[in-house]
Each structure stands twice: as C-alpha cells, then as structure tokens.
Amino acid sequence: MASEAPHRxxxxxxxxxxxxxxxxxxxxxxxxxxxxxxxxEIGPGKGALTIPLLHKFGTINVxxxxxxxxxxLDDNCRTTGDLRLHVADALKFDYSQIQPxxxxxxxxxxxxxSTPLMFHLLSQFSNIKFMVLMLQKEVVDRICxxxxxxxxxxxSVMVQAQxxxxxxFSVPPGAFNPIPKVTSAVVKLTPNKTLxxxxxxxxxxxxxxxxxxxxxxxxxxxxxxxxxDISCLETLSISPASRPENLSVKDxxxxxxxxxxxxxx
Ligand code: SAM
Numbered sequence: 001m002a003s004e005a006p007h008r009x010x011x012x013x014x015x016x017x018x019x020x021x022x023x024x025x026x027x028x029x030x031x032x033x034x035x036x037x038x039x040x041e042i043g044p045g046k047g048a049l050t051i052p053l054l055h056k057f058g059t060i061n062v063x064x065x066x067x068x069x070x071x072x073l074d075d076n077c078r079t080t081g082d083l084r085l086h087v088a089d090a091l092k093f094d095y096s097q098i099q100p101x102x103x104x105x106x107x108x109x110x111x112x113x114s115t116p117l118m119f120h121l122l123s124q125f126s127n128i129k130f131m132v133l134m135l136q137k138e139v140v141d142r143i144c145x146x147x148x149x150x151x152x153x154x155x156s157v158m159v160q161a162q163x164x165x166x167x168x169f170s171v172p173p174g175a176f177n178p179i180p181k182v183t184s185a186v187v188k189l190t191p192n193k194t195l196x197x198x199x200x201x202x203x204x205x206x207x208x209x210x211x212x213x214x215x216x217x218x219x220x221x222x223x224x225x226x227x228x229d230i231s232c233l234e235t236l237s238i239s240p241a242s243r244p245e246n247l248s249v250k251d252x253x254x255x256x257x258x259x260x261x262x263x264x265x
Pocket of ligand 1: 013014015016017018019042043044045046047048049063064065066069088089090091107108109110111113
C-alpha cells in the first residue's frame with residue numbers, strides 16, 4: 001500500500017488521489033497490458049495504481065511532475081518492483097525514450113491538463129498501443145459521442161479520427177481524496193492507424209473541424225463558407241443544409257481530403 005506520509009495535495013497539479021480499492025482494482029483489471037511491451041503511468045501520485053501495477057507486472061515507467069511525490073513514491077516502491085521514475089512534465093515529455101514500444105499508457109490525469117495532454121500523447125500516437133485514462137466524465141462523454149448526439153463536437157471528431165474509443169465506466173467523486181466537484185470516467189483509446197492514415201493533410205483536417213464547430217448552429221454551407229464550396233459537398237453527397245453535428249468523422253476526413261486534392265492537382 002502507498003505510504004501515509006503526510007503530503008498536502010497540490011491543487012495546481014490536480015491532485016485528487018484515488019483511495020477506493022474497488023475502483024483501483026477495476027482500473028488495473030481493465031488495463032490488461034502485454035507484459036512484453038513498456039507500461040507507462042502518467043501522474044502516479046502516491047502510487048494508488050502504481051503499486052498494484054508493479055505487483056502485477058514488475059516494471060512500470062512513471063512520469064510525475066511533483067518532485068516531493070516522486071521521492072515518496074520511489075521510497076515506497078523500493079521493494080515492490082522496478083519503478084522507472086521520470087520526474088518531468090507529461091505535457092512536454094518525449095515518450096519515444098521509453099522502450100519497448102508501442103507503449104501502453106495508464107493515468108488518472110489531472111483535469112486541468114487532460115485535453116492538451118491527450119493531444120500531446122496522440123501527436124506521438126504511432127508509438128502508442130493503447131491508453132486507459134481517467135478523465136472528467138463530461139470530457140469522456142464528448143470524446144465518445146457519435147454524430148447527432150448532444151455531446152458530439154470537435155473533441156469527438158479529432159479523437160475518433162485517430163483512435164477507437166471505448167467508455168469503460170464512471171467513477172464517483174467519493175473515490176478520491178480530496179473529493180473533486182465532478183464525476184470521472186475511464187476511457188480506453190486505441191490508435192487506429194487505418195483511419196488516421198486516410199487523412200492527407202492533418203492541418204487541413206484540423207482547420208475544417210475547428211471552423212465547422214466554431215459555428216455549430218449554422219448550416220454546413222455557412223459554417224464552412226470560406227473553406228469549402230458547394231460542389232465539394234455535393235460531390236461527397238453531404239447536404240449543405242446539414243449542421244456540423246450531423247456529419248460523421250469520415251465525412252470530415254472526406255471534405256479535408258477533397259480540398260487537399262483540389263489544391264494539389
Ligand atoms: N495516480 C494517482 C492516483 O490515482 O491517486 C494520482 C492522480 S492525481 C489526479 C494526478 C497526478 O498527476 C498527481 O500525482 C500530479 O502531481 C500529477 N501531475 C499533474 N500535472 C502533471 C504533469 N504536467 N506532468 C506529470 N504529472 C503531473
């Protein structure tokens with residue numbers, strides 16, 4: 001078990017520590033990594049997940065920004081297993097230094113950086129086998145929403161263009177200490193190389209998706225007026241009168257690729 005050495009949770013690092021044994025077991029169970037590939041935990045904190053993972057798999061890489069917690073964890077895990085500690089900012093960390101890849105990533109992420117961190121990880125996604133992440137439930141709902149659902153938006157399209165997404169379960173605030181104001185949920189993201197490699201120009205794709213959802217109440221014709229002409233939508237059998245939330249991820253990829261080929265023919 002993690003040491004009970006006094007540590008005052010630091011709000012700026014989003015420190016809400018898991019203490020519910022059932023939830024911890026549920027997450028470790030859901031992780032199910034290949035033991036021959038590297039396991040990386042982001043934000044191990046006091047070791048609520050790290051220690052059972054070390055018991056189960058022997059070697060874990062962890063990336064922790066808080067030097068005090070890193071020291072505490074190192075002391076606690078000395079006899080538990082092979083803890084490979086990287087005292088670093090997970091937002092800037094170069095995950096390619098950890099081997100053997102592709103990596104299997106787990107983390108109860110600090111809510112204040114969860115979305116940029118997920119995109120930082122996805123920018124290295126050819127190096128990642130899968131990620132099991134605890135995030136704010138509201139963010140997980142947005143990541144996993146399908147078109148025509150109320151939570152569907154830019155985050156759904158950008159993540160689903162790169163990953164298969166699977167919401168695993170919700171976690172109530174009482175599972176953490178200190179108790180957060182929001183409900184959490186665990187999501188599994190598995191990079192989908194086939195879908196992503198269909199995007200010819202990722203900057204163009206990003207621009208189309210951002211522009212569409214910045215004007216989500218407009219029709220597609222109006223929302224994308226500066227970027228896409230009607231003939232593009234007609235060729236792709238997408239109704240110009242539809243709204244941004246009606247289009248599938250594949251529709252957005254098709255629009256971005258159409259423009260790319262038009263510009264590069
Ligand atoms: N895994 C532990 C648990 O479940 O109890 C702690 C989770 S707590 C929500 C988030 C952890 O991420 C803390 O240990 C915090 O110090 C760490 N953290 C916050 N920002 C970070 C960053 N930019 N890079 C690496 N770790 C960070």
